[in-house]
Amino acid sequence: xxxxxxxxxxxxxxxxxxxxxxxxxxxxxxxxxxxxxxxxxxxxxxxxxxxxxxxxxxxxxxxxxxxxxxxxxxxxxxxxxxxxxxxxxxxxxxxxxxxxxxxxxxxxxxxxxxxxxxxxxxxxxxxxxxxxxxxxxxxxxxxxxxxxxxxxxxxxxxxxxxxxxxxxxxxxxxxxxxxxxxxxxxxxxxxxxxxxxxxxxxxxxxxxxxxxxxxxxxxxxxxxxxxxxxxxxxxxxxxxxxxxxxxxxxxxxxxxxxxxxxxxxxxxxxxxxxxxxxxxxxxxxxxxxxxxxxxxxxxxxxxxxxxxxxxxxxxxxxxxxxxxxxxxxxxxxxxxxxxxxxxxxxxxxxxxxxxxxxxxxxxxxxxxxxxxxxxxxxxxxxxxxxxxxxxxxxxxxxxxxxxxxxxxxxxxxxxxxxxxxxxxxxxxxxxxxxxxxxxxxxxxxxxxxxxxxxxxxxxxxxxxxxxxxxxxxxxxxxxxxxxxxxxxxxxxxxxxxxxxxxxxxxxxxxxxxxxxxxxxxxxxxxxxxxxxxxxxxxxxxxxxxxxxxxxxxxxxxxxxxxxxxxxxxxxxxxxxxxxxxxxx
Amino acid sequence: xxxxxxxxxxxxxxxxxxxxxxxxxxxxxxxxxxxxxxxxxxxxxxxxxxxxxxxxxxxxxxxxxxxxxxxxxxxxxxxxxxxxxxxxxxxxxxxxxxxxxxxxxxxxxxxxxxxxxxxxxxxxxxxxxxxxxxxxxxxxxxxxxxxxxxxxxxxxxxxxxxxxxxxxxxxxxxxxxxxxxxxxxxxxxxxxxxxxxxxxx
Amino acid sequence: xxxxxxxxxxxxxxxxxxxxxxxxxxxxxxxxxxxxxxxxxxxxxxxxxxxxxxxxxxxxxxxxxxxxxxxxxxxxxxxxxxxxxxxxxxxxxxxxxxx
Numbered sequence: 001x002x003x004x005x006x007x008x009x010x011x012x013x014x015x016x017x018x019x020x021x022x023x024x025x026x027x028x029x030x031x032x033x034x035x036x037x038x039x040x041x042x043x044x045x046x047x048x049x050x051x052x053x054x055x056x057x058x059x060x061x062x063x064x065x066x067x068x069x070x071x072x073x074x075x076x077x078x079x080x081x082x083x084x085x086x087x088x089x090x091x092x093x094x095x096x097x098x099x100x101x102x103x104x105x106x107x108x109x110x111x112x113x114x115x116x117x118x119x120x121x122x123x124x125x126x127x128x129x130x131x132x133x134x135x136x137x138x139x140x141x142x143x144x145x146x147x148x149x150x151x152x153x154x155x156x157x158x159x160x161x162x163x164x165x166x167x168x169x170x171x172x173x174x175x176x177x178x179x180x181x182x183x184x185x186x187x188x189x190x191x192x193x194x195x196x197x198x199x200x201x202x203x204x205x206x207x208x209x210x211x212x213x214x215x216x217x218x219x220x221x222x223x224x225x226x227x228x229x230x231x232x233x234x235x236x237x238x239x240x241x242x243x244x245x246x247x248x249x250x251x252x253x254x255x256x257x258x259x260x261x262x263x264x265x266x267x268x269x270x271x272x273x274x275x276x277x278x279x280x281x282x283x284x285x286x287x288x289x290x291x292x293x294x295x296x297x298x299x300x301x302x303x304x305x306x307x308x309x310x311x312x313x314x315x316x317x318x319x320x321x322x323x324x325x326x327x328x329x330x331x332x333x334x335x336x337x338x339x340x341x342x343x344x345x346x347x348x349x350x351x352x353x354x355x356x357x358x359x360x361x362x363x364x365x366x367x368x369x370x371x372x373x374x375x376x377x378x379x380x381x382x383x384x385x386x387x388x389x390x391x392x393x394x395x396x397x398x399x400x401x402x403x404x405x406x407x408x409x410x411x412x413x414x415x416x417x418x419x420x421x422x423x424x425x426x427x428x429x430x431x432x433x434x435x436x437x438x439x440x441x442x443x444x445x446x447x448x449x450x451x452x453x454x455x456x457x458x459x460x461x462x463x464x465x466x467x468x469x470x471x472x473x474x475x476x477x478x479x480x481x482x483x484x485x486x487x488x489x490x491x492x493x494x495x496x497x498x499x500x501x502x503x504x505x506x507x508x509x510x511x512x513x514x515x516x517x518x519x520x521x522x523x524x525x526x527x528x529x530x531x532x533x534x535x536x537x538x539x540x541x542x543x544x545x546x547x548x549x550x551x552x553x554x555x556x557x558x559x560x561x562x563x564x565x566x567x568x569x570x571x572x573x574x575x576x577x578x579x580x581x582x583x584x
Numbered sequence: 585x586x587x588x589x590x591x592x593x594x595x596x597x598x599x600x601x602x603x604x605x606x607x608x609x610x611x612x613x614x615x616x617x618x619x620x621x622x623x624x625x626x627x628x629x630x631x632x633x634x635x636x637x638x639x640x641x642x643x644x645x646x647x648x649x650x651x652x653x654x655x656x657x658x659x660x661x662x663x664x665x666x667x668x669x670x671x672x673x674x675x676x677x678x679x680x681x682x683x684x685x686x687x688x689x690x691x692x693x694x695x696x697x698x699x700x701x702x703x704x705x706x707x708x709x710x711x712x713x714x715x716x717x718x719x720x721x722x723x724x725x726x727x728x729x730x731x732x733x734x735x736x737x738x739x740x741x742x743x744x745x746x747x748x749x750x751x752x753x754x755x756x757x758x759x760x761x762x763x764x765x766x767x768x769x770x771x772x773x774x775x776x777x778x779x780x781x782x783x784x785x
Numbered sequence: 786x787x788x789x790x791x792x793x794x795x796x797x798x799x800x801x802x803x804x805x806x807x808x809x810x811x812x813x814x815x816x817x818x819x820x821x822x823x824x825x826x827x828x829x830x831x832x833x834x835x836x837x838x839x840x841x842x843x844x845x846x847x848x849x850x851x852x853x854x855x856x857x858x859x860x861x862x863x864x865x866x867x868x869x870x871x872x873x874x875x876x877x878x879x880x881x882x883x884x
Contacts, residue, residue: 118597123606196613200606208598230617231860235868238624242728250713251724253628256879267713270721272879275631278872279624330867342874349871561597603850612853616860623865630869635876643816652812656805663801666843667794762845769844773836779808780832784815785825 023133025125026551030132031111032444037132038102041139045099046511048091055079055087057504059486073151082171084485085154089172090142092157093180097187098139100291100429105229106131106194108298108436109222111444113198115542116219118207118559120552123200131193138186141179150174156483158280161254161273165246168262178247181240188233188240195226207541209561213315214580216540216565220318221297224325225290232286232329239279246271274339281332289328291425293321295432296363299388302435303367305538306382307374308576309569313366320359320366327356337408346405353403357396364392374569375576379536380454384435387462388428394466395423398473413483416476419469427465434461434517441524442531446547449528453520460513467506475499539567539579611763615770618736622774625729626781632721640717642783645705651783654697655775658737661690662772665744669765672758680761681751684744687768691741698734702727729778736771744768800842807835 024030054063062077073083110128114121122128145152154172155164159180167174202223206215242253246268254276257269304311311317333341333349367389376382398420401407411417434457441449478496480487487493487500534543541561545553559581567578595601602609633639642648668683705726709716715723747764750756811831814824841847846854 124610192614192617196610199613200610203602203609204600204606206597208596210597211595230613231620231864234617234620235624238621238628241732242625242628245712245724245728250711251728252713252720253632253724268720270632270636270719270724272631272635272875274875274879275628275872278631278868278875279628282624282868329864330871333871339875340878342878345871345874602853604853612857616857619861620864623861623868627865627869627872631872631876633876634873635879637880648812648815652808655808659801659804659808662839662843663797666797666800669845670794670797766844769839772843773839776832776835776839780811780828784811784828 023129025129027110027114027122027125027128028549030128031107033132034102034110035107038099038107041094041102042099045091045095048087050511052087052091053504053507055084055485056487057500059488079485081485082154083151085483086152086172086176088483089154089156090152094142096157096425097184098142100425102135103433104294104429105222105225105290109198109294112218112542113201113222115545115549115553116216116540117202117205118210118541118561119201119205120554122197123205124197127193128197131190134186134190138183138190142183145176145179148175148179150176153177153180161243161246161276162259165243165254166261166266167247181244185240188237191229191233195230198222198226207559207561214561214564217300217317218297221293221321224321225293228286228325228329229290232283235279236283239276243276277336277339281335284335285332286328288425289325291429293325295388295429298432298436299367299385300370302381302385302439303370304566304568305536306377306379307371309374311566312369314566317363317366320362323359324356327352331356334403337405338412350403350405357400360396364389380451380458381435381438383455383458384431384438388431388435391423391427391431395420395427398423411476413481414476415472415480415482418482419472419476422469439536442535443542443547445525446531447524447528448531448535449520449524453516457513457516460516461510464506464510468503468510471499471503537577539577540565541580544579544581605759607759607763611766615766618770625732626777629725629729632725636719636721639719640722646783648783650701651779654694655779657690657694658772658775661687662769664690665765665768669762672761677751681748684748684751688741688744688748691737695734695737698730729782733774733778740768740771800838804835804838807831
């Protein structure tokens with residue numbers, strides 16, 4: 001450990017291309033690697049979503065060109081049910097672990113934390129590099145799982161046994177499921193390495209004067225998200241190990257007696273699928289907060305400079321983030337209300353879930369109040385950040401119904417749930433990714449993005465998104481179940497037959513809109529207008545570094561911090577903002 | 585608006601507010617995550633045990649005097665490790681080297697005894713799939729939990745053996761010895777829980 | 786790097802003795818055939834006492850800032866306990882209903 005380049009020693013020797021761009025230990029390079037890798041996986045996840053929409057809208061159409069790409073899954077041009085469920089599984093897995101987590105937590109987190117706390121790099125840069133290079137095999141394994149015998153895993157991203165525990169149960173329960181478990185295990189290792197770095201860097205490596213209550217909310221949210229991730233992931237590790245044992249070593253952790261699968265009575269006895277559900281959701285629920293808390297933090301960091309006034313209720317927001325994080329760790333049972341659990345335990349989970357609404361609402365109100373009376377600059381970044389507030393509120397409404405154990409009995413496993421969580425971990429997080437991208441692109445690459453394309457991108461995202469997922473709430477209220485490959489065969493859905501079509505039209509519109517973002521990125525990276533250090537006139541520390549910052553971030557002298565993160569609209573100030581590095 | 589109250593000195597950045605280096609902090613956080621992994625296994629074991637119609641009587645299945653001996657060996661290795669850490673702080677490197685080697689010896693002995701115990705049980709018919717008492721969960725959790733603990737002991741022994749050679753070459757610091765010590769004590773700590781919850785209760 | 790006064794070797798081996806004594810007591814109590822609840826209370830108390838000695842004396846937590854030990858203990862004990870406590874009702878239900 002003594003010989004590694006740590007945050008205390010800045011390495012200035014000339015490095016080979018491999019060391020500088022591929023196996024870099026610089027947090028900025030690693031952040032960009034994560035961002036681009038995650039972005040690529042987001043495109044793959046969106047492609048899978050497109051396939052899902054095709055099947056749900058036109059289940060009886062023959063798709064000959066798809067049969068060429070997926071000869072076994074789309075044999076004869078018709079989607080097999082097992083292929084559909086593997087699409088649903090991999091869409092969820094890829095989007096949650098390999099898109100949102102990678103871009104938001106690993107990408108922005110790695111890039112921003114050292115810069116925003118005034119450090120030269122993360123506490124343990126070598127470990128940081130390892131964390132990225134652990135994700136790469138995870139992704140390759142997940143992608144490869146599509147092409148093995150039986151296809152990709154087919155038990156949902158939730159991987160419930162017995163379907164996931166018995167390799168002969170279905171095509172997607174074979175090698176594809178094992179590869180899924182390996183990919184997720186590698187993800188957990190990578191996340192843990194990153195989380196260790198984040199927490200130690202924020203606690204130990206802040207610059208002089210950067211007290212905890214002067215940190216930007218992005219850093220607070222990433223710190224808190226890392227902590228709950230570190231505490232919650234081991235349960236899934238334990239669960240996954242036991243699942244691998246059940247699959248390959250003949251144990252019965254999750255398998256009860258009397259299972260008849262593929263015509264054979266299994267010899268297992270003594271296990272229970274409920275154990276997996278508990279362990280999985282013990283991680284699964286905090287996991288979604290690991291995704292959304294950084295989105296909320298980034299939203300504040302973007303809203304405030306474009307409102308030219310201080311964040312409203314900064315301290316309260318910090319406490320609310322902590323409250324949400326703690327509560328999120330004790331409410332996992334709300335995913336299991338229909339499992340036949342003891343009603344008293346169900347009530348405990350229900351009350352806890354509904355309690356989370358309180359700090360969440362406070363945060364939402366603080367966001368709106370942070371705009372109140374401000375001199376709004378409605379740039380693309382600002383528009384996406386305002387959109388985040390809207391999605392957060394809408395998602396929260398659905399959550400109120402689902403958190404109520406009695407109502408959930410009706411709504412569980414319907415499209416209502418799908419609509420709810422897409423608003424949260426698809427909407428809030430995605431908009432935060434975009435607002436963060438438009439905001440920090442000049443810092444990361446030293447160039448500006450086109451505002452016109454950005455605004456078009458915004459409208460082509462937010463309007464269709466509502467069209468897709470608000471409709472889905474009503475589709476679910478009408479009783480449409482999730483994860484079914486062909487809903488056209490049920491008479492009770494006759495009255496809402498038009499909904500999947502509407503959803504699909506909006507979905508393809510939204511996907512087309514994302515091309516604007518990709519074009520914008522490519523054009524600006526190629527020959528975009530150069531950006532100065534602080535194009536948005538922001539106060540936080542990263543804007544006092546060059547665009548992009550050099551290796552070691554700060555040049556000769558590390559920054560000293562004299563004030564809080566959001567001093568905008570200060571009447572005593574020369575300009576309408578005072579950066580954190582300006583002495584009092 | 586800057587914070588109305590001045591932040592207390594040790595949280596103002598530029599210092600280690602928790603009073604430890606980032607390396608030690610990172611090791612503690614890692615220990616918590618690894619501990620929660622074992623907590624997951626033990627909670628699952630608790631779930632299976634409360635749901636089991638019957639459970640083999642540990643007094644009859646295990647030679648508890650032998651397991652107690654294993655516990656004695658592991659606790660002693662923890663004491664030698666703590667002595668090594670204390671010796672490193674006063675730069676008594678000869679003592680450090682000897683104590684680390686004694687710890688490795690304790691760890692290896694523990695593993696040998698664990699392997700012997702496994703062998704005995706397997707000969708009695710305990711496998712991952714079945715056992716003479718018809719409670720598959722017993723064998724499942726026994727091999728899983730002691731196996732994972734044993735793997736951690738093995739990794740610790742390898743790390744400590746490497747540390748011993750580096751001590752001999754004069755290439756270690758007191759901080760490095762302390763970090764290795766924290767991991768080893770964690771392994772002992774897990775055994776305290778496993779011994780009580782699986783073998784005694 | 787932080788500086789701690791070193792534990793004297795004697796103090797460490799005294800703790801070793803205490804841990805061994807506790808272990809011996811636990812094994813004897815286990816063989817005594819006590820009523821279940823009493824057995825659980827005694828064994829778990831002894832287990833937690835051993836854990837406290839190892840973490841505070843061997844792992845030096847008593848010389849670190851209090852908040853570190855509190856966070857470590859809370860994370861492990863609280864979340865371990867709550868995971869156990871909230872899944873046990875389902876375990877018991879399996880026993881009675883055979884799900």
